[in-house]
Amino acid sequence: MLDPPIGLLLNAVTGVAAWPLFPLLGGCAVLVPVGGLGRFLMTRVLGAVRALADFHRDRAARVLGHKTAPRPERDRTARDLAWLAVHAVVGPACPISVVALFHFARVILYLRTAESSPTVSLTLSLSILAFVATGLAAIPLLHTLHARLTELLLRPSLAGRIRELAESRAAVIDAQAAELRRIERDLHDGVQARLISMRMNLGLIRSMTDADPVRELAREAYDTAGEALAELRALVRGILPPVLADRGLAGAIHAAALLHPIPVEVDIDLPARPEPPVESAVYFAAVEALNNVAKHSEATRAWVRLSHSDGVLRLSVIDNGRGGADPAAGTGLDGIRRRLSAFDGTLTVHSPPGGPSEITMELPCALSSQKISHS
Known part of the structure; x- marks a missing residue:
């Protein structure tokens, strides 16, 4: 995980880098009705937005110690664009606010140096310490708050997640039904047909021989094949009548x-x-x-x-x-x-x-x- 100061700096850099994406999106939106070039450029720009959002979403999960859940495709683009608009402002604002606190402390330090009154000098010294302490405490706090805001904006909506789970479950059920139909066809057209053929041959053998032991064995095999065929037909009916x-x-x-x-x-x-x-x-x-x-x-x-x-x-x-x-x-x-x-x-x-x-x-x-x- 990145340290909070480096994380805030990275948020600022990517936030500023996001600014050119907005005019690019607007220009692509104008070109989309014109022809394939507009759609091509829009796909590339949206891909860059998605990559940036996924990067910060993974970072936020590491900062907060959470696992990233898959996001439904239906609401990804809208959420990515909403996050980009917020990140373009909040990303640079967080480190700027910390720098501002340290700058105020520097200004007060300058005033303290120029001040001759002990009472005023003590007050300014305490103010310097307060600004410095606030700035140091704000770095990890703002880092965590930015991660929580990113997770809130980019996490999948409950409705979208429910819809995705319902669709995946329906796909699994359809696949299972198709597999059962395939098994039923294989049993009906393959194994069952072979058993019928074998039983017919055994019947012919039983009718063509006069030797008692052979006739008895043929009869037993004929009956066994009949039982196996009946069980197979029951199994086929249980799979798909x-x-x-x-x-x-x-x-x-x-x-x-x-x-x-x-x-x-x-x-x-x-x-x-x-x-x-x-x-x-x-x-x-x-x-x-x-x-x-x-x-x-x-x-x-x-x-x-x-x-x-x-x-x-x-x-x-x-x-x-x-x-x-x-x-x-x-x-x-x-x-x-x-x-x-x-x-x-x-x-x-x-x-x-x-x-x-x-x-x-x-x-x-x-x-x-x-x-x-x-x-």
Whole structure:
């Protein structure tokens, strides 16, 4: 870390060096509508402003003993320019104020030398000491204050940081969804196809041989391949059900309701499809909720309602069972809550003893323009 006197001097030098950047910015702003030259020059000048701001931001972090946090690109330029305007004034002003204190002490020293009265001479001596002490104390204080001002002006805004984190989380979720789709395709088109081919060959071997040991081995291998194929198909459906990819969220929920052990009435009002990661999360949340109904509710009937309005996707699963569902009881509701939280979704459970139970899930999302099929 630079010593405070050198730091103040550096602030003054860079503050004065910042003055020519303002007319350059104004001239570039005039030239920007003209053509490529203006944009080229503006990019270079803004790059110099950014480099100077980043340099002082790193220095301020070292002075204050803080770590520098990444800044969102959206608000960097405006904050850099605001800091430059303040730094161009405060940077030179800090050392000038210290020099002024020592200059006053020098002037008073001159007056003291010329003064013959002991009382006045003592007062002037005390004044000299006061100015010198103030100047010496002001150097580290102004150095720290300049660092705090730089950190305040250049640190990322809370709204910008939240927006950046939300965008990075969405990018991670999209990447995970794309990777799951790739794994599903590889399993479906690769491993599953090979198992089917192997099982067909084993069936041919079993039908073509008359030797009992060979037939028995072929039968066992055939059955084992069938079990492996069934497990693989279950795994593929758990990653990304084909009905979800082909028919969307509405079709997938209809299919899950048809396979449910108790009657499920489905009411869906969804004009278009959500994004694939949201579709997957809501589908598996709905399936988990229906599984809970079958396992724990002792219900004889269930209802699923899905709609989208005001930018929010709402899914309700209702049953006429015994009630008493508790997210903290390990019935899978806490897992649904965690799944939805990745999309800023919420889970509301209304399940009084004796029933009925209603589980409501809400996720903020936009719908695509692609129409969904209810057939």
